[in-house]
Amino acid sequence: MKWKDQLLNLTAYQPGKTIDEVKKQFNLEKIVKLASNENPFGSSAKVKEALEKVDGSFALYPDGYATSLRFALADFLKVAPEQLVLGNGSDEIILMISRALLRPGLNTVMASHTFGQYKHNAIVDGAEAREIPLTSDGNHDLEAMLSAIDENTSVVWLCSPNNPTGTYITEEKLLNFLKAVPKDVLVVLDEAYYEYVVAEDYYDAIKLVNQFENLIVLRTFSKIYGLASMRVGYGIANKELVTTLEPIREPFNVNTLGQIATETALKDQEFVESCKQKNREGMELFYDFCKEHDLTYYPSQTNFILIDFKVDGNEVFQHFMENGYIVRSGVPLNFPTSVRITVGSKEQNEGLLKVMSQFLEEKKAAVL
Template sequence: MKWKKQLLNLTPYQPGRTIDEVKEAFNLDKIVKLASNENPFGSSPKVMETIQKMDSSFALYPDGYVTNLRAELAKFLKIEKEELVFGNGSDEIILMISRALLSPGLNTVMASHTFGQYKHNAIVDGAEVREVPLTDQAEHDLPAMLKAIDKNTSVVWLCSPNNPTGTYIPGDDLVDFLNQVPEDVLVVLDEAYYEYVVAENYYDSIALTKQYNNLIVLRTFSKIYGLASFRVGYGVANKELLQTLEPIREPFNVNTLGQIVTQVALEDQEFVEACKQKNREGLESLYQFFTENKLSYYPSQTNFILVDFQVDGNEVFQYLMSKGYIVRSGVPLGFPTSVRITVGSKEENDGLMQAMTDFLVKKKVTN
């Protein structure tokens, strides 16, 4: 086989352990999954009502233009319909951008600890990857990222709020950065966790797409909307940019059910706001726990938190999993003594904090 050489040492995405796998491995009846930043409160009740009433024929291909959802989302965001592109999750749009703009001889700039698919796709497409370390506060080092850009740079990736740290880019810093990026370099602003943000100095990214022709904003229905299994994401940018990107998009890439339920979920903003509030309450309770136990963490603008236990993150991960709580080890994320924890319901958070307490007591006794 004439494989691309860069594929030979590239590992596929490793999803977390499934609930059934953990139940069987540890002989447990109940598992709480807090590893993939899913919404513990599910999705809008209106989504299930809609699914139960559906009488569509599944023998037909989906609407390739995503007509109805496109119209409703454009109205919601106060933009034109042509300023939207849709994907099988925002993951697919990341892949589309990489396929359209990256190739051998070009480079792409990103933070050193950020969403892994930026680097993964760039390697597949043969581009040079330039990773810029985060600051001491685990934020994007925008001045250093600017210095990494040269005449062969094609794409810059910004994840704000950032995964896995939960930190964000302040509005003034972002605008200053955009003003200095060359116009022929695409800036991708990944806002998968946008709806969770409460920071007062955050920015209006949609408005920024009107000012900067080299900016695309990515969002998803997988997180706060609780529709991860339907795989619907979208990008916002100027018409000319998207007209050039569109030929990369696979035909019928957004499934019929996904188009229908996301439109319904979009209409239920009361559910979104309720989830945002409950998530913030959960974060505050975890902050208090970590502070009381002298564990360092990064304040988060998302539905997850990265916390440092000062021991092998895999050890923490394994212990909590044995108690029925699946979190994400920080080892593959670049934070070897940390774990990333999705904020759950109050009951789930309380149970997790008890399990973490047991771990800390166990470590103290054995040490």
């Protein structure tokens, strides 16, 4: 086989353990999954109602233009329908951008501790991935990223709020950065956790899209809308950029049920606001716990928190899992002594905090 050389040492995405796997492995009746930043409150009840009305005609291909969803989304965002590109999750749009703009001889700039698919796709397409370390407080080092851009840079990736730190880029810093980036370099602003943000100095990405022709903003229905299984994400940019990117998109890439579910979910903003408020209340519980036990963490604008336990993150992950809670070890995320925890419901959070206390007490006793 004439495989691309870069594929030979590249591993596929490794999903975490399923709930059923953990139940069987540790003989547990109940498992709480707080590893993938899913919405613990599910999705809007209106989505289930809408899906129950589907007539069952699954033999037909979906609407390839996602017309109804596209126009509903455009109206909600106050943009033109032609400014939107729909994807099988925002992951597919990341892949599309990479396929369209990256190749051997070109490079792409990103943070060193951020969403792994940026680098993964760059490697597949043969481009150089230039990773810039985060600042000491877990933020993008925008000045260093600007310095890394040269005449062969094609794409810059900004994850705000960032995964896995939960930190964000302020409006002032982002605006200054965008003004300094060369016009022939695409800036991808990944806002998967946009709906969870409460920071007052967060920017309005839609206004920025209309101001900068080399900017595309990515969002998803997988997080606060609770529709991760439907795999629907979208990008917002100027019409010319979207028109050029569209030929990369696979035909019929957004399935019929996904289109129905997300359009319905978009209409229930009361559910979104409720989830946002409950998430912030849960986040404060973790903040208080970290302060009480002198644990380092990054203040988060997402539905997850990265906590440093000062021991092997896999050990923390294993202990939590054996006690019925699946979280994400920080080891594969380049934070080897941390774990990333999705904020759950009040009951889930309180249960995990008890397990966290137990773990810390055991570590303390082992030292004495």
